[in-house]
Amino acid sequence: MRRRHFLSLSAESVGGLLIYSLQRTPLRAQSQSGTIRVPLKFFTEKQALLLAAAAARIFPSDDTGPGANEAGVVLYIDRQLASAYGRDRFRYTAEPFLDGPPELGHQGPLTPRQIYSEGLAQLEGIDTLSPEDADAKLRSIERTPFFSLLRQHTIEGMFCDPMHGGNIDKIGWQLIGFPGPRMSYFSEVDSYYGKPFRPRPESLSEILGRPVTPSEDEEPA
């Protein structure tokens, strides 16, 4: 049995926003102070802090708005790696693993979990570095498969449906004006030419009015 790990988020950073626990029951941060402890499914707290620090340099919080930390990107990655995806559920993994031209795609034998495990070793100490030094550290691994996966997962965690752990309170969708899933744009499709249509984003379970089981929580087929 794995020892339980938690990621502590400051309630200030999430500002009383809606967080979904891993058990899918919404937790409302009641106060603007103190911390919220979110249980981790795959990473240790130390690993989660390293990844959070790296993701926050890829998609920083700055004067253009919140970033990976506020969106809970590391929670998204934690849940994905804990699920069948982390064990390479979505890849043909028969041997032999041979190198080929780039047009034939990634041919390596490592699962996403193993890629992260190797990558985390290279992030050692990044959570204590200055932003400039953290960027330099990331630039040194920019061409590794780990970094490209981390970049991709950071974007995914910014903009996924909140049921997957990232995009807390639809903060990513608010940033880009994406309404989320929406049943109809029949009257808007040709009446907003050249003008932004920016309704308040809603998640899938909000528009359906009921909980939706995220795919990562389904029994593996």
Added chain:
Amino acid sequence: MRTLKPVDVVIVGGGWTGLLMAKELSADSARSIVVLERGPARKTADYIDDMDELDYAIRLRMMQDIRHETVTVRHTVQDRALPVRQYGSFLPGTGTGGGGEHWSGISYRYLPQSFKIASHLRERYGAARLPEDHALQDWPVTFDELEPFYWQAEQLLGLSGKAGNLRGKRQPGGNIFEGPRSHEYPTPPMKRPYLAELFHQAATKLGYHPHPLPAATNSQSYRNPDGILRSGCVYCGYCERYGCMIGAKAQPTNTLLPVLNRRRNFTLRNGCWVRRVVVESGKARGVTYIDVSGEEVFQPAEMVMLASWSINNTRLLLLSKIGEPYNPATGKGQIGRNLTHQVSLPAAMAFFPQPLNRFIGAGSAGVAIADFDADFLDHSDLGFQGGGIIYTVCYGFRPMANFGVVPTSVKSTWGSDWKKAALHHYDRTGRISFYGEHHSYRSHYMDLDPTYKDKYGDPLIRMTIDWTDNERRMGAHMSVKAAEIARAMGATEITPHPGLRRYDATRYQSTHIQGGVIMGDSPENSAINSYHQLWQTPNLFVLGASAWPQNPSVNPTLTALALTHRAAHAIRTRSLL
């Protein structure tokens, strides 16, 4: 192996062609029909909670399980083929409805000259101008013969659009380059999302002939000749890679299945993995498959139909040792030859100053020009043959897969500068795309891979395919034209396509793989006749785009449906057996 009760017809694959054939043949109530589908059962109600980009568009819930089976790819016969380990250049569907559930619905007819391309090019340019290695071939069927069946397929789908050639008369607003139609489209064109409107205006200004993409998403509610009523599209933007939650996009489960479910002589079995077609003394006897419980059984049948998409159809014939495998060194053998894909390019990325609301749309809500298709452009100084359509489609832009595209003036791909630019451009970026002809070549084919296997130990298909200078020059030319249109649309920065090099199995192009079991006018140049019937084994039919001698630029589904209608009509009226 247990032998099941014999049936009249067994169909492998429960997608568009398989279920359409089942619907047509089961209209004669005396005929018993079994459809074997490898994937799960699907229905419209499943799609009500499918608007989750991660589950459907990234983890690809609707697709064949790539852990169990994939393809291998190499560029030339000298190379070692490697497996496609993660889906890239095409997305084969699975489950009831197959790829017809997650398609976009862009549904063109082919041009009259496309059916005679080899003779047309020889007459117009002389044999010397054709590529040395080409394997272009005329179809054994003409546009005029197929027209009534196109019309049947269009009514089945409730296709929306605008005719450009009605019984020989040009119709403004439609595709004036198309072959003559006997009827106007069943439903009017879809509404134009903003980017499509910009394209329409710019193309008009440049003197082209913009027309609405023919769309299998109904623009308004429509009752088809089978009595199936479907609602009009609401532009929610979840079409490709998703099933339609309101049934506005025509899918096998919302057009064919409701009819079939009422027929007692029809059975659909899900979770059935067909491994072999059994042929004895020149006659197909049935198929063996592993059923949903894991037991291997034999289903005897009077007639066997393969309707499992180009790659799977070809693979089943090769695994069953039916016909002669194609040999590129000698040109002999018919099974596996004339493999083609489609030149499908994001021809130009266009960055606009104003927001576009790109999350609004549908997989086929768009505008196209055919001014550069086939021979409608002057090829004399171009160094390539053929062409295609330039279009923009507002398929519904979702951020997990699409965020982060920035103009080339932005050098970073992460960090504050990139984030700032990516946020600014996210809803101000449009794509001008191109669908172009992919000729067939003697060196492009499918055979069985010597190394890699599926989960039952059967060899995977090996695709030997690459781009040639014809496709590269075509792509480059069309990117220039697309960039001109983008400029006329008001784009302030434009990134043209960098150019095709080698066939890239990692970048999504389209799921339009053609060939492998091509149709022709004799057993010398083809595997099947124009009714999809194997020359050597007349009670074995191979449906769908595996029959295409080459790719004629636009998407194949409507033609696959029309040819299935035609084959079904012949089976019912002319007793082909």
